[in-house]
Amino acid sequence: PTPLAGFKEHDYGWFMPWPVPPRPLPDYGATVVTIESVTRPDAIRLVGPHKDGVFGVNRGGDHAQRRTSHLGLTLNLRSEEGKEIARRLVAWADIVFDNFGANVMDRMGFGDADLRKIKPDIIVLTCSGQGETGPHRAVKGGGSHFVALAGLHHLSGPPDAPPQDVSVLTDFISPRFNTTLLLAAVDHHRRTGRGGYYDVSQFEAAVTMTTPIMLDYFTNGRVPWRLGNRHVAAAPHGAYACSGERWCTIAVFSDDEWQAFVRVIGSPPWTHDPRFATLAGRKQHEDELDRHVATWTRGRRPDEITRLLQDAGVPAGEVARGEELMDWDPQLAHRGFWQTLEHPDIGPYRALAHAFRLSDAPLEMRPAHMIGQHTAEVLRDILGLDDDEVADLSACGALE
Structure with a gap:
């Protein structure tokens, strides 16, 4: 049995903040109808690489990976006929989602109050840049902007370099809030019969990632600064060059781990320097320490280093490359992380599964949809339109 069978979503999500973690919904049985337009397709479709x-x-x-198991419907929401189809989908659905800018759905006539007139117990989840209220609600931006606003760029990069771009991290943070809110809202609806309005701010979601450094500031008055690959409570801690233009990571936190590390590398004379005997000393002389560690790693393969240190109880790992994750990694292969799907245009491809397994619910993924692929199916099977009605909608441009 699929745990989310019978759950219905009317989806206006686009790009990354919606499809990333909530992919389990349709993959585990929910019916998710995604709205696009031929003139305004989901922007994630435009992101490469593209087949061949x-x-x-x-x-x-990106679209093939992120949009598995959705039903794709094209609608022209500038037309009254297209809007009427959207209203009928609201009446069918349990939830309506969007991640447009603040108040965009209101201007389209699909704000919370409008939707509740159609279906009083609807669940409405919106995920805009900085929330639907407040002085900055209308500020334009994307994931990289909100990450910068949250202070994460300021914390990223080497200490003596400018702040580094950490990409659209909010696109991968805010969906975790979306998923939790959505499942909680569905549970609340099942128990009480009431819907709700849920307003997620991508900016605020990113700010939550700074909680430890905020606590340090509130408690100790310390203002954080960029550390590169280093850590305030570990040394050595970083990525080190290995043979064959490869890299490994090593993290030594405790004195026991330090002693184990020393034994693995053969206890060379420099490891007996009193300056490296304690964490405080190693942190004080970290540049020199890193040079010694890099000399040891440079002539060895990363898999050899990982095995030696892991066997000794020291955290270490290879810096993997993309093709290795897909073609070699035995852990991912064992857990069936890559699912081979057949796409009408791309052909066979491997899509990411999920980072969890359900004992009583097998994963049943379908390939990402072609634009408008399920338009006729949704109109006929979900909304009950006949062939003539579908043809009329197509003729008047409502399905563009």
Whole structure:
């Protein structure tokens, strides 16, 4: 049995903040109808790489990975006929989601109050840049902007370099809040029969990632600064060059781990220097310490280093490359992380499964949809329209 069978979502999500973690919903049985337009497709379709290097709205790798198991419907929401179809989908659905800018759904006539007139117990989840209220609600931006606003750029990079871009991290943080809120809202609806309005701020979601350093500031008055690959409570701690232009990571936190590390590398004379006997000393002389560690790693393979240190109880790992994760990693292979799906345009491809397994619910993923692939199916099977009604909608441009 699929745990989310019978759950219905009317989805206006686009790009990354929605499809990343909530993918388990349709993959585990929920019916999710995603709204796009031929003139305004989901922007994630435009992101490469594209199959064989040939651009096409149905050939993007990101869309193929992130939009598994959705039903794709094209609607022209500038037309009254298209809006009427959208209203009928609201009446059918349990939840309506969007991650447009603040108040965009209101301007389209699909704000919370409008939706509740159609279905009083609807669950409405919106995930805009800085929330639907407040002085900055209308500020334009994307994931990289909100990450910068949250202070994460300021904390990223070497100490003597400018702040580093950590990409669109909010696109991978805020969906975790979306998923939790959504499942909680569904549970609340099942128990009480009431819907709700849930307003997620991508900016605020990113700020939660700074909680430890905020606590340090509140408690100790310390203002954080960039550390590169280092850690305030570990040394050595970083990524070190290995043979064959490869890298490994090593993290030594405790004195026991330090002693184990010393034994693995053969207890060379420099390890007996009193300056390295304690964590405080190693932190004080970390530049020199890193040079010694790098000399040892440079002539060895990362898999050899990982095995030696892990066997001794020292945290270490290879810096993997993408092709290794797909073609070699035995742990991912064992857990069936890569699911081979057949896409109408791309052909067979491997999609990411999920970071969890359910004992009584097998994973049943379907390939990402072509743009508008399920338009006729949704109109006929979900909304009950006949062939003539579908043809009329197509003729008047409501399905563009």
